[in-house]
Amino acid sequence: xxxxxxxxxxxxxxxWKAEEDEVxxxxxxxxxxxxxxxxxxxxLLQRTGKSCRLRWVNKLRPNLKNGCKFSADEERTVIELQxxxxxxxxxxxxxxxxxxxxxxxxxxxxxxxxxxxxxxxxSDASSSSFNPKSSSSHRVKGKNVxxxxxxxxxxxxxxxxxxxxxVASSCSQMVPNSSDQFDDETLRLPDLGVKLEHQPFAFGTDxxxxxxxxxxxxxNQQGIIPFSPESRELLARLDDPFYYDILGPADSSEPLxxxxxxxxxxxxxxxxxxxxxxxxxxxxxxxxxxxxxxxxVDPIRSx
DNA sequence: AAGATTAGCAACCGCAAGTAC
DNA sequence: AGTACTTGCGGTTGCTAATCT
Numbered sequence: 001x002x003x004x005x006x007x008x009x010x011x012x013x014x015x016w017k018a019e020e021d022e023v024x025x026x027x028x029x030x031x032x033x034x035x036x037x038x039x040x041x042x043x044l045l046q047r048t049g050k051s052c053r054l055r056w057v058n059k060l061r062p063n064l065k066n067g068c069k070f071s072a073d074e075e076r077t078v079i080e081l082q083x084x085x086x087x088x089x090x091x092x093x094x095x096x097x098x099x100x101x102x103x104x105x106x107x108x109x110x111x112x113x114x115x116x117x118x119x120x121x122x123s124d125a126s127s128s129s130f131n132p133k134s135s136s137s138h139r140v141k142g143k144n145v146x147x148x149x150x151x152x153x154x155x156x157x158x159x160x161x162x163x164x165x166x167v168a169s170s171c172s173q174m175v176p177n178s179s180d181q182f183d184d185e186t187l188r189l190p191d192l193g194v195k196l197e198h199q200p201f202a203f204g205t206d207x208x209x210x211x212x213x214x215x216x217x218x219x220n221q222q223g224i225i226p227f228s229p230e231s232r233e234l235l236a237r238l239d240d241p242f243y244y245d246i247l248g249p250a251d252s253s254e255p256l257x258x259x260x261x262x263x264x265x266x267x268x269x270x271x272x273x274x275x276x277x278x279x280x281x282x283x284x285x286x287x288x289x290x291x292x293x294x295x296x297v298d299p300i301r302s303x
Numbered sequence: 304a305a306g307a308t309t310a311g312c313a314a315c316c317g318c319a320a321g322t323a324c
Numbered sequence: 325a326g327t328a329c330t331t332g333c334g335g336t337t338g339c340t341a342a343t344c345t
Contacts, residue, residue, distance in 0.1 A: 013315070015339090037330065049330070054314070057332090069311095090333055101333070102313080109336095110310060117309085 012046040016055055020045055024052055058102045065098035070107050
């Protein structure tokens with residue numbers, strides 16, 4: 001049954017063509033999302049089983065949010081779950097309908113690079129202490145975004161759980177038309193306090209940074225404080241599982257957001273997504289799939 | 304206008320675990 | 325029990341488009 005492939009066929013790599021997608025979809029329609037290797041052994045495609053599976057999982061599966069940027073909620077979910085699970089992208093993706101592990105991984109990677117750049121530039125901009133004035137704007141995907149913004153919400157305390165460190169970034173840019181909506185959002189990072197416990201911030205009031213301005217005195221006027229060497233070091237530790245979000249001023253009234261439940265059981269069963277973004281291109285192939293078609297995929301055996 | 308930089312994305316690779324023979 | 329094979333996951337790389345200088 002499981003015979004070693006003796007055919008030394010050329011294995012195709014690189015971007016998929018629409019015809020290949022169609023073949024793959026037809027295969028899945030017929031046999032379900034399985035037996036990937038048989039696609040090649042039958043001569044349907046010159047792709048490896050792994051490649052077929054990946055293509056299906058990441059691009060062709062119904063109800064994927066292809067081309068749709070992560071919403072603020074999704075970002076929060078990823079950040080929270082990453083701090084909890086680490087780089088378990090597949091696991092994290094189970095909490096995000098329509099997102100794949102690859103999506104999550106790419107999102108996180110981009111975010112990490114962006115933050116690294118922002119923090120690096122910020123530390124470059126000031127040798128001894130963070131100086132908002134001297135800090136140049138940071139380009140993020142072609143946009144000038146505001147420099148580091150840190151927010152420490154004293155009213156929430158600097159306990160071990162609900163510590164806040166936010167770093168301005170292009171978050172709003174990641175969500176269409178989100179600047180109004182998300183600039184004022186503050187993410188609380190659980191456990192961050194563990195990292196900070198040796199550096200309690202004894203601020204007597206909320207220190208919420210607003211936009212950096214060119215005025216030399218704006219920093220003080222607006223409550224901008226320099227990063228302490230310790231906190232800068234902390235921020236530089238991008239490898240930490242605890243991440244620093246980049247959202248705007250704190251809204252201390254917001255409770256720690258509740259993690260969503262996984263939208264399906266982490267099992268080999270196909271995932272079910274609830275909706276498809278408007279941004280997503282209609283896929284004529286997938287129109288044939290009932291939304292829940294793969295919920296009860298029968299283990300149809302490939303011949 | 305052209306080159307450089309950056310973010311986002313798609314896809315590949317290697318490894319590990321699971322399964323069939 | 326051992327081997328071959330499949331599947332799934334995480335890391336990495338390369339390409340492209342957008343934007344800036």
